[in-house]
Amino acid sequence: MNPFELRTKLLEMAADHLKRQHEINCDFAKETFSEMIKTGQAIQQDYQKYMPKMYTFEDVVKEAQKLYGFVNNAK
Numbered sequence: 001m002n003p004f005e006l007r008t009k010l011l012e013m014a015a016d017h018l019k020r021q022h023e024i025n026c027d028f029a030k031e032t033f034s035e036m037i038k039t040g041q042a043i044q045q046d047y048q049k050y051m052p053k054m055y056t057f058e059d060v061v062k063e064a065q066k067l068y069g070f071v072n073n074a075k
Contacts, residue, residue, distance in 0.1 A: 014064035
Protein backbone atom coordinates (compact mmCIF):
# COMPACT_ATOMS: atom_id res chain seq x y z
CA MET A 1 0.00 0.00 0.00
CA ASN A 2 1.48 3.32 -0.99
CA PRO A 3 1.25 6.46 1.22
CA PHE A 4 -1.66 7.90 -0.76
CA GLU A 5 -3.69 4.73 -0.42
CA LEU A 6 -2.89 4.63 3.28
CA ARG A 7 -4.10 8.20 3.78
CA THR A 8 -7.27 7.51 1.82
CA LYS A 9 -7.95 4.38 3.86
CA LEU A 10 -7.35 6.27 7.13
CA LEU A 11 -9.79 9.01 6.08
CA GLU A 12 -12.39 6.36 5.22
CA MET A 13 -11.86 4.63 8.56
CA ALA A 14 -12.10 7.93 10.45
CA ALA A 15 -15.29 8.93 8.63
CA ASP A 16 -16.85 5.51 9.25
CA HIS A 17 -15.92 5.67 12.91
CA LEU A 18 -17.39 9.15 13.38
CA LYS A 19 -20.51 8.23 11.41
CA ARG A 20 -21.17 5.17 13.57
CA GLN A 21 -20.45 7.11 16.76
CA HIS A 22 -22.90 9.83 15.66
CA GLU A 23 -25.58 7.24 14.82
CA ILE A 24 -25.22 5.60 18.24
CA ASN A 25 -25.41 8.98 20.02
CA CYS A 26 -28.48 10.01 18.00
CA ASP A 27 -30.23 6.70 18.67
CA PHE A 28 -29.54 7.06 22.38
CA ALA A 29 -30.81 10.66 22.44
CA LYS A 30 -33.97 9.70 20.53
CA GLU A 31 -34.70 6.81 22.88
CA THR A 32 -34.16 9.06 25.89
CA PHE A 33 -36.48 11.73 24.49
CA SER A 34 -39.12 9.10 23.68
CA GLU A 35 -39.05 7.95 27.29
CA MET A 36 -39.29 11.53 28.51
CA ILE A 37 -42.35 12.10 26.33
CA LYS A 38 -44.00 8.97 27.72
CA THR A 39 -43.49 10.24 31.26
CA GLY A 40 -44.86 13.67 30.35
CA GLN A 41 -41.67 15.64 30.77
CA ALA A 42 -41.27 18.85 28.79
CA ILE A 43 -38.41 18.40 26.36
CA GLN A 44 -39.01 20.77 23.46
CA GLN A 45 -36.27 23.21 24.44
CA ASP A 46 -33.91 20.43 25.51
CA TYR A 47 -34.09 18.50 22.24
CA GLN A 48 -31.77 20.81 20.29
CA LYS A 49 -29.54 21.26 23.31
CA TYR A 50 -28.85 17.54 23.79
CA MET A 51 -29.16 16.12 20.29
CA PRO A 52 -25.63 15.33 19.04
CA LYS A 53 -24.18 17.64 16.42
CA MET A 54 -23.11 16.17 13.10
CA TYR A 55 -19.37 15.75 12.70
CA THR A 56 -17.50 18.03 10.30
CA PHE A 57 -14.81 17.38 7.72
CA GLU A 58 -12.31 18.82 10.19
CA ASP A 59 -13.41 16.18 12.72
CA VAL A 60 -12.76 13.47 10.12
CA VAL A 61 -9.28 14.83 9.39
CA LYS A 62 -8.51 15.05 13.11
CA GLU A 63 -9.63 11.44 13.63
CA ALA A 64 -7.56 10.31 10.63
CA GLN A 65 -4.52 12.08 12.09
CA LYS A 66 -5.01 10.12 15.32
CA LEU A 67 -5.11 6.89 13.33
CA TYR A 68 -2.07 7.91 11.30
CA GLY A 69 -0.23 8.69 14.54
CA PHE A 70 -0.89 5.14 15.63
CA VAL A 71 0.47 3.78 12.34
CA ASN A 72 3.44 6.11 12.47
CA ASN A 73 4.37 5.07 16.05
CA ALA A 74 3.83 1.33 15.58
CA LYS A 75 7.46 0.54 14.84
